[in-house]
Amino acid sequence: MKLTIGSAALTRIVCLVAVLTTVGLLPWLSHRDPALTVLRARSAEREATEEALSAIRADLGLDVGPLALLRSWAAGLVRGDFGTSWVSGTDVLPSVVAGLQVSLGLMGAALGVALVVAAALAAPVLVRGRGSAGAFAAMLAAVPEFLLATVALLVCGVWLGWLPTAGWAGPGHLVLPALALGVPAGGLLGRLVADALPAVLDERWVELWRGAGVSRARVAGAALRRVLPPLVPQFGMVAVGLTGGAVAVETVFAVPGIGRCALGAAKSQDLPLLQGSVLALLLLGLVTGAAAVGVRRRLLGPALRDAGLTLPPSRPVRAHPAVPLTLAAVLLLTIGAGLLRDPYTVDTAARLAAPSWAHPLGTDALGRDVLARLGHGAAATVGTAAAICALSLLVALALGFLPGVATGAADIANALPPVLVGILVAAATGPGTTGAALAVALISWPALSAHAAALVQEVRASAFLTAQRAMGATPLWILTRHVLPSVAAPVARHALLRLPGIALALASLGFLGLGARPPTPEWGLLLDESRAYVERAPWAALAPALALALLAGLAVSGAAAVPGRGTKARHTTGAAPRKESSVAV
Template identity: 55%
Template sequence: MAGAERSARWRAAAGRLAAGSALLTAVAFLPWLSGTDPALTVLRARSADQAPTADQLAAVRAQLGLDQGPLPHLVHWLGGLPRGDAGTSWVSGAPVLPQVVNALGVSVTLMLATLVVTIAVAALISARTLYLGSRRRLRDHGSGTAAASLAALPKFLLASLLATVFGVWLGWFPPGGWTGPASMVLPALALGVPSGAVIGGLLDHALPATFGEPWVRTWQAAGYPPGRLVRPALRRALAGVLPQLVPSVVSLVGGAVAVEKVFNIPGLGRLALDAALAQDLPPLQTATLLLALLGIAAGLLVKALRGLLIGPALRDGGLAAPPPPALGRRRSTGWVLGGCAVVLLTVGVAGLLRDPSQVDTAARLLPPSAAHPLGTDALGRDMLARLGHGALRTAGVALAVTAASTVIGVLLGMAGPAGEGLTEVLSTLPAVLAGLLTTAVTGPSAWGAACAVCLVGWTPYAAQTAALLEQERATGYLHASISFGAGPVHLLRHHLLPAVLPAVVRNAVLRLPTTILVLASLGFLGLGDPPPTPEWGRLLAENQPYLELAPWTTLGPACALVLLSVLAAAGSPAHWTARRQARFPAGVRRAT
């Protein structure tokens, strides 16, 4: 057993080293892959108003040693790290390490504040299920409408709304900058509320399975009060959700670029994006290395915390985790499902009958009326038309990306320690940086942006799959199946996949709005479909500056995004839970 554990640790370490090396090498090649002269990009970043001459470009190449190629730069940069030298910025000429460390401190502080908000929101969402389950009054999983609605809130739009209302109108908190503890409140809310909704939705989905386990029924039969069940049940359910909580919050260190821009926060994500756009390699490489190290630290922390929550069960095979009960769907869920579908279908059909590209400068930013039911944008284009024409494209691409990311995540989550190391390294990589790397090879396109999101979007599903498989392999009924002669294919089909897929699909459904918005942000930066493509996320990004002046320009796309998320959550395949329960005879569950 000790030898197997040691071998697994070595494979995980090798996976981390390989993934980190590949990532840093890819970043080192970015200026040369982009198709643009690195000297030209650096010179324009230094002095955008001047037209560069051939002599100036030659001087920049000689100064930076660009003729040597990317590998000598990477080796030289790595050689300086042990001495605390991360190089100097190609644009400003200032030492890189102090500015990166300062940005990291800001981002980590914001991350900790976001963690508090995330935990609070997740607790509020799952409190009802925890209360009813401990009192044996749980009748269904619930539709997850609240979690899906909050998870669908665009972070940058929520940030703009909070800054306008609580920063400008009411003056309760600073609307921007980084001047003290009060500056953390609004950004933490903008980042923590959607993240907490995702975690809360996953926990709310896991708690019914926990309250259906034999030990709960035994405790209840022994006369334990309901309050005595809350702590162990929560501890049991958190073991499967924890791999999503810590990496999701840590990934905000580099992935909160949009919110950092709204509040003018000098964080690490913003620094990495600015360096990538300017092809300023030393700060970009240093920020990428710190993000990878943060991901590894988060993975090790999750592993340690899960060991504390579960105890010796994973080591000794004593974890009892029978299938969750097959709970019926409430009638109200069907009404929610039908209502969302009708509204989205009506908007789509009505919008398809209008021209989304017709520009009327005399009708700029008109409020909703009979002629324009959802108003017009800054160019006088009909918002209903753009919303309807973008519905199929938005939903189709987002669903395809989510499905691909889920499949990749499940496969890599089943790969063992090597996949674990790869997941940790890439979990904190900003999608924008992945988009720059992908676009450098494929060029700006919708599918290039989709590939960029897939490049980093699989990590939450891989972490969740690995955690659930670890728990499932320690169960008594799995050992009983093996003793009855079950082979790997039978275990995978009848035990492991049914234990993993429902929770992973639920996670994917809750993250669907995030996928839509990440795709939109890549397009907004010129890494995806160019304007004037009528795509929901792009509509939000384009109309964000007019949130205070013309709120209807963002209200339509935001509501459509929420309705799509609720529709997906309410229609998620809950019948898989019943199928899984049917595969385990009651006598076998009692025996194990």
């Protein structure tokens, strides 16, 4: 056990150092010539001669090799020097601090919304001891932030005109972004509490307290105190997830926060500004995680801090079998109808045409059929997600026999939102389907490997394996006939249930311009392209939005049966339901 804990800690350190090293080497890893980027930013008319580029490389210190570059960057950080922007020529630190202040205000408001939503979802269960809030909470948790932000902008900002749709000029500009960020987070928090409360309220001490005449309010308060400590680390992960969701929400509402700053720097190849922004987002995650640990220790008190307190098995949300079947049937019919049409035919005479028999879902700004693009986009979105699931499964099964490595990697992956990884990958390799798939794959396999490692430990400790060894069974026989079959099936099922969430993560990167490139009919990219003319042709935005909502619905119905929830394996991994981009899986 001590060896496992030590290897997990070492893996965490190695993974964190690898992330920081990647950030420091971004100018060297970039697929573009940084000198050319700086030359274009300083003078668009100047000819890119080798002499001019060499002078810029020497000025930026890019001609000294990767190790010297990393050492110089780290030394600057120690002095509080984040470098100079390649585009604006100004110091990076003031821009990062300004963006961080805006994002902290937005995340604080979103966290307040999340707590209100979570309290509203958990209150009926707390009062009655039973409730059906879990299903509704799961539905809220599955809504992608970028999708909710787009719908809120369209309905509340454009159609109804209730609230401003862009900018950061006053309290009114905070409402829609905070709701878009806070409602899914609140749904996830409410789901965690609502799933755990019934089992706690069935414990023996509750019955004794009620028999002794203790008031309902005191029992409810004690039940919350019993529920919260094991969930506080997962609450911290939800708060970390706000940093990833903030990138998309800030982009939709043109909020000048650190997430939008990082995304803009990645697209313009302003790598010093990108490095500072990514470090700020990582710092937010580390501080949030440390705060969660501190709050948990405070709630437990000195007597229970090292007791490994866990919740009793929760009662997960159960979806009716007809729900996922219906959602899948609607998606398949829509995709099948779209595959029969050409997604690339341009008809300028039919630009932004309303839905009709000829174009059941209307056309986009180039007159291309939206239904066709939606159908063919399934290959880019769902097909890529299926390949990532298969690869993650193979890696998870291989690393499941290294529990320390699996658990440590899962801890770091849970602290890195896919959008942040996508920004780093896009800065190094350029935006595209391959880069987006790589970014999502990097944070998809650790959760599966942690689950596999927990199952391997559980199977190896089983009494029947001890009997097999006593009977003379070889290690290879035990591995192939007992351990692998017992682990592979539930982990494969877990990987399949993560498919909608991974597809939504890819769509979110496409929506931010970090995934598939035009004219690829990818769902997130379709939603992003339609934002420019959403007032004139809302159907072009609603079609991919509804497709993504159906995917989110599949994630809800599938997540109700994720293996290991509320079991020994679940507690061993320490993994919480997390959002791949914006979806709990």
